[in-house]
Amino acid sequence: MRIRLLGGLDVTSPDGGRIRFSTRKTSLLFAALVLAGRRGHRREPLAEAFWPGRGDAQARNSLRQALVDIRRAFPGSGDAAIQIEGDQETVALKAGLHEVDIWMFDRKLEEGGPADLAFAADLYRGDVLASLAIPEELDEWFGSYRSTYQRKALQLVERLSFSLTVAGSAQELACEGLAERLLVADPTAEPCHRALMRIHVNRGHGNAALRQLELCRAALKKHLGVEPEAETKGLATSLRTDKETDRPEASSFHIIPQPPVLWPQATHSDRPSVAVLPFHNLSGDQTQDYFADGVVEDIITKLAQFRHLFVIACQSSFAYRGEAVDIRQIGLNLGVRYVVEGSVRKAGERLRISGQLIDSSTGLHLWADRFDGSLVEIFDLQDQFASSIVGAIAPRVEEAEIERSKLKPTESLDAYDYYLRGIAVHDRAVISRESIESALQLFMKAIERDQAFAAAYARAARCYASRKSHRWMADRAKETAEATRLAKRAIELGRDDAIALSYGGYVLGYVGGDLDDSALCIDRALLLNPNLAVAWGYSAWIEACLGEPDKAIERAAQAMLLSPRDPRLFALEFNTALAHFCAGRYVDAIGWARKALRSQPNYASAIRIATASYALEERSREAKEMISRLSELDPTLRLSNLSDVLPPFRRPDDRTRYIEGLRRAGLPE
Structure with missing residues (x-):
């Protein structure tokens, strides 16, 4: 996409450079032309709306000048992909359908197949021009577009949730992502809560669906002082009814499955396989069972997002609730290499969740930890626990599989x-x-x-x-x-x-x-x-290159939070160093680069950032020590061939300072 309006205004040139208009008014005028589509706008009302209080002639002249500025951003012949066209009365934007996210969004809604709806859901990254400040005189102009597309997004998430059949499909993930983004903007959006409830049911996670209902009810009560709509309550009632038919007794919101049946060892695949057993509720309060079950369901869902793992569904692993079965026997019965078990203990307003990862073939504990928190935000705490446990389990499984492969x-x-x-x-x-x-x-x-x-x-x-x-x-x-x-x-x-x-x-x-x-x-x-740390890490690198260093630092921190013992921690530390360098915080850049070099002393990218940062901080002794270290690794590196290794900085100043730092440090021409 070259023109994006959903979530903010982002326009790129054919060569990939980001286009920035000279004034905010010009940016908004461009957005107005995009929103109007190929039918365009009449010049007179456009000039009046954007330059109110001026005479007609002055307003039309301001409009002409703004259009000239926009045309300059898209130079080219009559065959250019993006052009501004018009006559004395009207003006319109000409672009290909695939060039504009909001046009493609409308087309995919119109086509209406599950894959089309999923594509549209991925496109909707936020409200129209969400990150752009709109002056009061134009609030009504753009407000109608925002309302229209907010309504379309809510209708989309509900339509998509009704079309889901296969758990874990791209359509399901797109629907889930859109629902969560919309709830960030408006926690009371009931269609989103209902969509997430249907997704949880589609995955076989009834407890998570009922938990979503409680989140919906709490948000409505806090922000609007009302109860959920009849449709939401009806969906919840059907969930409870389905659960009642699956169990002999009703108790809270959790399923009591049938006793385990032992069967011959399964062989799901040669990939690592994991079962998460029901966590023991040590609180002495049976009403907390649903919380413990919800934690396990979240862990299973998050682990299932790692495609290299085969994760047993909760219906099978929950069959072992309360059973004193040997871990090795469970591994044989379910055909899994690894088993996760744990406990939940509540004491006053504090909660502790303990978990351990066990190799079912040997009975050895590969990992164990505990997580403490406050009950003030119990459902947020549940998500936090699940993410923390998954962030610890996934790398340990990979480590164990590597050792298994070596044998x-x-x-x-x-x-x-x-x-x-x-x-x-x-x-x-x-x-x-x-x-x-x-x-x-x-x-x-x-x-x-x-x-x-x-x-x-x-x-x-x-x-x-x-x-x-x-x-x-x-x-x-x-x-x-x-x-x-x-x-x-x-x-x-x-x-x-x-x-x-x-x-x-x-x-x-x-x-x-x-x-x-x-x-x-x-x-x-x-x-x-x-929950994939490497994705957050590379996102940090991209944001740094795009000139968004603070975003980059946040994303690298999220990666390290998810996987604090990651074997590639040095890469996350380097990405943090790169971001601080782009922000001009050279002392911080040095600190993070040196952290990366502790585990990877030959990491050339980290050495270059440390070298440039020392030089720009005017710490010449350290800069020369680093340039000497760099020369040992790469004796032929010169300023003339430095472009071979430079990150693709979007901001020219970042590139200039990088090169200047290495020049000051003594890198030869």
């Missing part, structure tokens, strides 16, 4: 084993030309054995990004083309794979130089899996 003889390795070995070399070894080459070969072997393995393509492409950042490319043009090919193939195969989108999107941005497509990929990855 296999070479002749029995499959695509996933090669993929895991590649991760171990790329992420956990000290960076070197040899380690990156070894990782690349392992990922390519994974692709040979499974040519639809999206994440393997993405990780192979990422190896080329490492080669670029250290200037290890032997044939820059050829390897850049190969990296881009692999990244695009990963994105094509992995539209619903957050890992593939994260790594593939990053490569498009750093190696391919396409920050806009890179940002789209990472945004979709976060929509698919908001």
Whole structure:
């Protein structure tokens, strides 16, 4: 998309540069032309609305000047994709349907298929011009558009929720994302609460659906002083009725399943498989059972967003409620390698959740931790606990799988084993030309054995990004083309794979130089899996490159919160350093870069940021020490070839300061 109005005004040129109009009034005039579509506006009412209180001649002259400014932003011949057209009476914007998000949004609503509605849901990133301050005289003009598209978005989320059939589908994720975005703006939007209730039911999470009802009721009472609508209550009643038929006794809102039935060991796949058992309620208060069940359902939902994990549905794992069954036996019965168990204890206004991850084949505890919090916001606390536990479990499962793969003889390795070995070399070894080459070969072997393995393509492409950042490319043009090919193939195969989108999107941005497509990929990855630390990390890098350093720092912090023991923590620390550098906070940039270098002393990108920051802080001794270290790693690096490794900064000043810092530090011409 070149023109985006949903969520704010964002306009990019054909070469990917961000277009900024000379005044706010010009920006709003451009937005008004976009909203009018190809029918355009009559000049006279447009001039009166935007320049009230002026004479007709002066207002029309101001309109003409603003239109000239807009035309300058889109230079080109008569074949240009975006043009301003008109005559003495009217003026209109000419652009392709695919160039404008709000036009495409309307088209997809009109086409109306589930995939079309999901596409429209992904486009709706917020209200029309949400981040743009609109003066009072134009509030009515734009207010009607905002109201119209808010109504369309609410209708869309409900339409999409009725069309859902397959849990975990792209349509379901798009619907969930839209509902959550709309609720941030308006917590009382009942269609969104109902949509989320239907999604929870579609996933088999009845407790989460009823919890959503309580969130809806609390929001309505707090903000409007009213009860939920009849339609919302009716949906909740049907949920409770369905639950009653599934259990012998009614008690609170949780399902009491049938006793477990032992069956022969299942074999779901060669991928890691996890079962989350019901958490023990140690509070002595049975009314807290629904909270413990809700935590488990959230953990299962969030774990299921990691596509490399096979996660047992709660209907199966909840069958073990209250049963003293050996963990190894549960692993055999459910066919899982890993089991999560835990407990919930309430004491006054404090709550403690404990959890542990166990290898079902050995009975060994791979991870254990506890999380404490206040009951003031109990449902927010539930989400926080679930995210924290998932952020700890997912990396530990990957670590265990890597160790398991290492024990296999070479002749029995499959695509996933090669993929895991590649991760171990790329992420956990000290960076070197040899380690990156070894990782690349392992990922390519994974692709040979499974040519639809999206994440393997993405990780192979990422190896080329490492080669670029250290200037290890032997044939820059050829390897850049190969990296881009692999990244695009990963994105094509992995539209619903957050890992593939994260790594593939990053490569498009750093190696391919396409920050806009890179940002789209990472945004979709976060929509698919908001608990994926690597997606938040790459989002931080993109925001820094786009000139939004404070956003970048927040996103890197979220990544580190989700995965505080991440083996690639050094990359998150570097992204934070890069953001501080872009913000001109060189002392902070130095601190974060040095953190990254503790675990990866050969990390050239971190050395360059530290070097430039020391120089710009006029700490010449440290700058020269760093430039010496950089020269040892890359003896042929010069100011003349520095562009080979530079991030694709959107703001020219960031690039200029980066180069100037290295020049002051003593990097040769």
